[in-house]
Amino acid sequence: MSVLIVGSTALDSITTPHAKNPRLLGGSASHAAVAASFFSPVRMVGVVGDDFPRNYLKLYRKHKIDLEGLQIVPGKTFHWAGEYEVNMNNRRTLATELGVFESFTPRLPEAYKDTEYVLLANIAPSLQHHVLDQMRRPKFIAADTMDLWLNIALQDLLKLLKRVDCLVLNEGEARQLTKEHNLVRAAKAIHKLGPAYVIVKKGEHGAILSSQAGMFVSPAYPLCKVIDPTGAGDAFVGGMMGYLAAAGGAVDGKLRRAMIYGSVVASFCCEGFGLQATTKATRARIDSRVKELEALTKF
Ligand code: AMP
DSSP: OEEESSSSOEEEEESSOOOEHHHHEHHHHHHHHHHHHSOOEEEEEEEEEEOOOHHOOOHHTTTTEOTTTEEEEEEEEEEEEEEETTTSSOEEEEEEEOGGGGGOOOOOOGTTTTEEEEEEEEHHHHHHHHHHHHHSSOOEEEOOOOHHHHHHHHHHHHHHHHHOEEEEEEEEHHHHHOOOHHHHHHHHHHHHSSOEEEEEEEGGOOEEEEEEEEEEEEOOOOSSOOOTTTTTHHHHHHHHHHHHHHHHSSTTHHHHHHHHHHHHHHHHHHHHHHEEEGOOOOOHHHHHHHHHHHHHHHH
């Protein structure tokens, strides 16, 4: 089963206390698509400018990502620049240059419209709506978002929540959206806005799932060294959706394991700049870390 992913396809300039890396392959859709590709075929919807390096297209192809839904148009690719502090948990956005995303209208190739698993990775909610408008009957729709859209596109986002099965957001965003400091109460408040499944990401402390079946706490894989956490949230949700699409069947029985796989792919993401470490992962290395996580959390 394929997974359809729409989101940002970007050039990221990332500064950490140890290094500066300009114009890496990044974007929510890129991170999520590569993560999902370890489990299932991926169809990607996005836009890049004519400045987008050809070797980045090759990298998508190496992961067998279907690029029929990726538009290449005259202009500049979306560029994001961020800087991390010493502890790598605090990040400052230095620049967000929308470039070709400013006038982007996602157009789904005919073959994409029947995709059953849809990930609306972080991008303007209006674009997420636009993709859903073109889909026939998806089986499971997950959406990611960020504080920017809570600040500037809240009404669009609230309408989107009525259309999705699962919302994935980080703890700060969950608090901002619901005005609830307690995350259990925040998750309950988000259910009332629409999604039957709510996943709150807590960075190095894992993620919490809330659904009718109850709660689940997914740990993060403990790493000795984090090189660059950019895209870890996207890798988490991409890995999770790829696993769900590959598993098929009822989501309820698979979601916990899917979150663990997502968590493990996110751990690889943190071990290199941009997508450098994620693209070197293999299904065998992912499976081996999942086993380690299982042993680490059994009692
Ligand atoms: P994360 O670390 O999971 O928050 O994801 C970081 C990725 O989000 C980077 O690769 C950026 O290119 C992308 N990104 C940053 N700002 C935006 C934005 N406003 N819209 C869409 N994607 C963004």
